[in-house]
Amino acid sequence: MxxxxxxxxxxxxxxxxxxxxxxxxxxxxxxxxxxxxxxxxxxxxxxxxxxxxxxxxxxxxxxxxxxxxxxxxxxxxxxxxxxxxxxxxxxxxxxxxxxxASEFLPHDPTGYLRRFRSDIGTPDRTVEAYLSESLNCFERGCFIASVLMLGVASERAFLLVCDSLLAALSKSTERSEFDRILKRNPIKPKQDWVLRKIQEIQKTRPCPLPDNVNVMLTVIFDFIRTQRNSVVTLKRCRQKYLAKTRSST
The missing domain is CATH 1.10.10 (Arc Repressor Mutant, subunit A)
Known part of the structure; x- marks a missing residue:
C-alpha cells in the first residue's frame, strides 16, 4: 500500500x-x-x-x-x-x-481539480475559477451556491463551444445566423441552434459523435437554464427584500 x-x-x-x-x-x-x-x-x-x-x-x-x-x-x-x-x-x-466513487469526488476538491485538469488538458481559467468556487461552497455546506457556481462554469464552457463551432462553420449563411444569435442575451436560442446543428451532423455515416450526444446535451442545457433562472429569481427576491426594507425605515 x-x-x-x-x-x-x-x-x-x-x-x-x-x-x-x-x-x-x-x-x-x-x-x-x-x-x-x-x-x-x-x-x-x-x-x-x-x-x-x-x-x-x-x-x-x-x-x-x-x-x-x-x-x-x-x-x-x-x-x-x-x-x-x-x-x-x-x-x-x-x-x-x-x-x-472513484472519479470527480467533490469531497476531495484537490483531487477533483487535478482530474479535471488532467482530462481537459488546459482548461479555461474562468471555467476553472468558478468550478473551484463551486467546490469551496460545497465544502462549507452551501449547496445552492455550489450548484449556482457550477452552472456559471457550465454556461461559460458552453459559450466557448459556441465560439469554436462558429469558427468551424463553412457556410457563410449559417455563420451569420449563428453569430447574430450569439450576440443576443437569451441562452435558449443558442442552445437550440447548437442542438439542431449537432443533430444534423449526426446524420452523416459513420456518426462523428457518440450516439447519446443529443440526450447528454439536452440534460446539460436544461441544467444551465435552471441555473440561470435560479440566479434571476434570487436577484428578484433580493430586490424585493431591499425595497421592502427601505420602505419600512
Whole structure:
C-alpha cells in the first residue's frame, strides 16, 4: 500500500489530511472511533522529519476534515444505539456511495481539480475559477451556491463551444445566423441552434459523435437554464427584500 508523504511544515496540509482520511475510511473497515491519540493513520502516511510532530499536526487537521464530512453527510456521530455519540461514528448511506466513487469526488476538491485538469488538458481559467468556487461552497455546506457556481462554469464552457463551432462553420449563411444569435442575451436560442446543428451532423455515416450526444446535451442545457433562472429569481427576491426594507425605515 503506497503512503502519502506528509510534512507538518508545508502549506496545503488540510488537502492531504482530506485524502488520508478518505483513504482510511475506504480501507479500514473496523475504524469507528475518532481519537486525538490515534496511531491508525500511520499505515497511510510517510512523515517527513520526526514522526511525533507530523502525527500531532495530521491528527489536528483530521479533526477539521472529520467535522467537514459530518456537515456534508458523509459521516455521522454514533456507532449504534449502545454508542450513540462521539467519539464513536459511522459512515452514512450517502457516505458509502461517496467512498465507492472513484472519479470527480467533490469531497476531495484537490483531487477533483487535478482530474479535471488532467482530462481537459488546459482548461479555461474562468471555467476553472468558478468550478473551484463551486467546490469551496460545497465544502462549507452551501449547496445552492455550489450548484449556482457550477452552472456559471457550465454556461461559460458552453459559450466557448459556441465560439469554436462558429469558427468551424463553412457556410457563410449559417455563420451569420449563428453569430447574430450569439450576440443576443437569451441562452435558449443558442442552445437550440447548437442542438439542431449537432443533430444534423449526426446524420452523416459513420456518426462523428457518440450516439447519446443529443440526450447528454439536452440534460446539460436544461441544467444551465435552471441555473440561470435560479440566479434571476434570487436577484428578484433580493430586490424585493431591499425595497421592502427601505420602505419600512
Amino acid at each position: 503506497s503512503k502519502i508523504s506528509f510534512d507538518p511544515n508545508d502549506e496545503g496540509g488540510l488537502e492531504l489530511a482530506r485524502i488520508v482520511l478518505l483513504d482510511r475510511l475506504r480501507r479500514d473497515h473496523n475504524w469507528n472511533q475518532i481519537s486525538p491519540y490515534d496511531s491508525g493513520f500511520d499505515p497511510y502516511v510517510e512523515y517527513v522529519g520526526p514522526s511525533r510532530p507530523g502525527q500531532e499536526r495530521l491528527l489536528t487537521l483530521i479533526q477539521d476534515v472529520f467535522w467537514e464530512f459530518i456537515i456534508q453527510g458523509v459521516l455521522a456521530p454514533g456507532l449504534d444505539l449502545a454508542n450513540p455519540n462521539l467519539p464513536w461514528f459511522h459512515i452514512t448511506d450517502y457516505g458509502t456511495k461517496v467512498l465507492a
